[in-house]
Amino acid sequence: xxxxxxxxxxxxxxxxxxxxxxxxxxEIITKVLLETEMRGVFTxxxxxxxxxxxxxxxxxxxKDGNFTVDFDSPSWAAVNGNNNLGIVVSYKAMxxxxxxxxxxxxxxxxxxxxxxxxxxxxxxxxxxxxDMAGVAMSNGDILVAATGAAxxxxxxxxxxxxxxxxxYGKIVYDVAMSNTSDQKVIRLEKExxxxxxxxxxxxxxxxxxxxxxxxxGGTLLPFGGYKGYGxxxxxxxxxxxxxxxxMTGDVHAWxxxxxxxxxxxxxxxxxxxxxxxxPKSYNDRVEKMLDEIKAAKKATGVExxxxxxxxxxxxxxxxxxxxxxxxxxxxMAAIVAVEEKYGL
Amino acid sequence: xxxxxxxxxxxxxxxxxxxxxxxxxxEIITKVLLETEMRGVFTxxxxxxxxxxxxxxxxxxxKDGNFTVDFDSPSWAAVNGNNNLGIVVSYKAMxxxxxxxxxxxxxxxxxxxxxxxxxxxxxxxxxxxxDMAGVAMSNGDILVAATGAAxxxxxxxxxxxxxxxxxYGKIVYDVAMSNTSDQKVIRLEKExxxxxxxxxxxxxxxxxxxxxxxxxGGTLLPFGGYKGYGxxxxxxxxxxxxxxxxMTGDVHAWxxxxxxxxxxxxxxxxxxxxxxxxPKSYNDRVEKMLDEIKAAKKATGVExxxxxxxxxxxxxxxxxxxxxxxxxxxxMAAIVAVEEKYGL
Numbered sequence: 001x002x003x004x005x006x007x008x009x010x011x012x013x014x015x016x017x018x019x020x021x022x023x024x025x026x027e028i029i030t031k032v033l034l035e036t037e038m039r040g041v042f043t044x045x046x047x048x049x050x051x052x053x054x055x056x057x058x059x060x061x062x063k064d065g066n067f068t069v070d071f072d073s074p075s076w077a078a079v080n081g082n083n084n085l086g087i088v089v090s091y092k093a094m095x096x097x098x099x100x101x102x103x104x105x106x107x108x109x110x111x112x113x114x115x116x117x118x119x120x121x122x123x124x125x126x127x128x129x130x131d132m133a134g135v136a137m138s139n140g141d142i143l144v145a146a147t148g149a150a151x152x153x154x155x156x157x158x159x160x161x162x163x164x165x166x167x168y169g170k171i172v173y174d175v176a177m178s179n180t181s182d183q184k185v186i187r188l189e190k191e192x193x194x195x196x197x198x199x200x201x202x203x204x205x206x207x208x209x210x211x212x213x214x215x216x217g218g219t220l221l222p223f224g225g226y227k228g229y230g231x232x233x234x235x236x237x238x239x240x241x242x243x244x245x246x247m248t249g250d251v252h253a254w255x256x257x258x259x260x261x262x263x264x265x266x267x268x269x270x271x272x273x274x275x276x277x278x279p280k281s282y283n284d285r286v287e288k289m290l291d292e293i294k295a296a297k298k299a300t301g302v303e304x305x306x307x308x309x310x311x312x313x314x315x316x317x318x319x320x321x322x323x324x325x326x327x328x329x330x331x332m333a334a335i336v337a338v339e340e341k342y343g344l
Numbered sequence: 345x346x347x348x349x350x351x352x353x354x355x356x357x358x359x360x361x362x363x364x365x366x367x368x369x370x371e372i373i374t375k376v377l378l379e380t381e382m383r384g385v386f387t388x389x390x391x392x393x394x395x396x397x398x399x400x401x402x403x404x405x406x407k408d409g410n411f412t413v414d415f416d417s418p419s420w421a422a423v424n425g426n427n428n429l430g431i432v433v434s435y436k437a438m439x440x441x442x443x444x445x446x447x448x449x450x451x452x453x454x455x456x457x458x459x460x461x462x463x464x465x466x467x468x469x470x471x472x473x474x475d476m477a478g479v480a481m482s483n484g485d486i487l488v489a490a491t492g493a494a495x496x497x498x499x500x501x502x503x504x505x506x507x508x509x510x511x512y513g514k515i516v517y518d519v520a521m522s523n524t525s526d527q528k529v530i531r532l533e534k535e536x537x538x539x540x541x542x543x544x545x546x547x548x549x550x551x552x553x554x555x556x557x558x559x560x561g562g563t564l565l566p567f568g569g570y571k572g573y574g575x576x577x578x579x580x581x582x583x584x585x586x587x588x589x590x591m592t593g594d595v596h597a598w599x600x601x602x603x604x605x606x607x608x609x610x611x612x613x614x615x616x617x618x619x620x621x622x623p624k625s626y627n628d629r630v631e632k633m634l635d636e637i638k639a640a641k642k643a644t645g646v647e648x649x650x651x652x653x654x655x656x657x658x659x660x661x662x663x664x665x666x667x668x669x670x671x672x673x674x675x676m677a678a679i680v681a682v683e684e685k686y687g688l
Binding site for chain 1: 417632641643
């Protein structure tokens, strides 16, 4: 259903405050979920609200807003989210990285003790808004097979980058490491349909198009084979190994037991483009690059060549112009249930 | 043929010095080509020697060793390779990034006016040898289709990262953005064999398994579809747009006209792990992560799960233990031809 942006914003903030977050933290998580929803990434928007609330109720996610800096230096900091909401922790960590980049040109913030951080693209995008390049990544519970493995060995480790792009707004790239999500495989199985070859392997590591093999011990494959596996490892080292967070099999599957803390690890990097030369020249150049790519000869049936994040940017602009956001019925019903439970 | 490491090293240095490089630059390019060859990446090893020499002869690559720092700050520098050998320029640029990382924790060096830089993994690996994380990337002449395009729109933009890995040596990831190289497609066409679906599109942008479509205006596809296209764009912006180098269609295809300069762009990043906390703890953690991944259940027929760069590391160790490197006959013949031409 279409709902006014101002209304869903107010309702979400009220819920999170009522559940126990500070006003500021309730505003942060609402801002991130709302923008993610308006960008059309509904799997990481308000769909998660009820789940975050239930994790806070059962203690798996803390509400105290405790954000500890373990180590600080001009260009780098290591922080501990003390198992607060991953989105709030990540927002604050990227703010810190941006602050450092403003001072020194480059800021890196590693995070441990965090939780599911939602849409990676949001944080990278914060940098683009500050005329910076941004990178955001997180490890996660194991979901994807290493090349050669017949079982889940590494997380689906989201990776995102963003750049300001002049007249084009922002380039925002945001991907996970599997060819597809487990939810898509499960849906195809329910519909009795096959999955494309390359999406999953069965319990012995054999490629299969039989979606039902997934629930019998099958595993998602990384995109691009060993190339995706290697990117998942890059994220694991930067976000997990370096941060002091849990790694691979020790990362908790947050959507299973809401009472268990995550100790998920992230890495955020901000690079101030104004410190890397002439911002005016950068804008001209990034526009020229995109002009050329977008002007390429199109494949049969293709109307437009997109840059990363362009489709989501268009959806966001449409919502803002309209003043409403379309939230699916299931998500709204879950929000209403939380409101009723808290007497809102 | 197998040749003693010391012999090929001496012969390569002699050639490059004779052609006009300084002793130091001849040593650098030899070191990089030799290690790349020993790592088994023969396509980026001595196979390129004759081509680099012919570019130097015709002026497309300069020999003056002119390496200019356009801009310098504690954590970042922009340099101009003044169209010298991409490998030598890149080696010096990464040395500068490492120096900056030693001082401030993080060093980024952007490069313009460079040329084909060979194996990206070499430079990232220099960081791992210095107990740092390293990232190396380069743009290149257009070879890959943007998602939705029916023609070459973006370079095959190599991307590499490396981490020290305790008892495991180094993790070294090094990929290009297409599913496969154009050379492989051309070879399959010659053999009258089809290519796997997903490797190429025909001149109208339709997916095809007919290798012969490639030479009729077909294009390589990025690995992982839009996920690979988006990574190619990340490299283009970091290495091309930010550095002031040529971008996309303006990057010269160095293996076509040896007399034309490249103005290729690179980006090198070094992160000093000792500055990001406790190196002992990092080593324990990276080993634990790799222990777990390598211990995963293996797919039918798989004997070992590798981490990125492990296969190449094993090949290098074998060469070093043996004191020899295996160089293919075609490459040796080209080297001998250069030696004869220069009276060596």
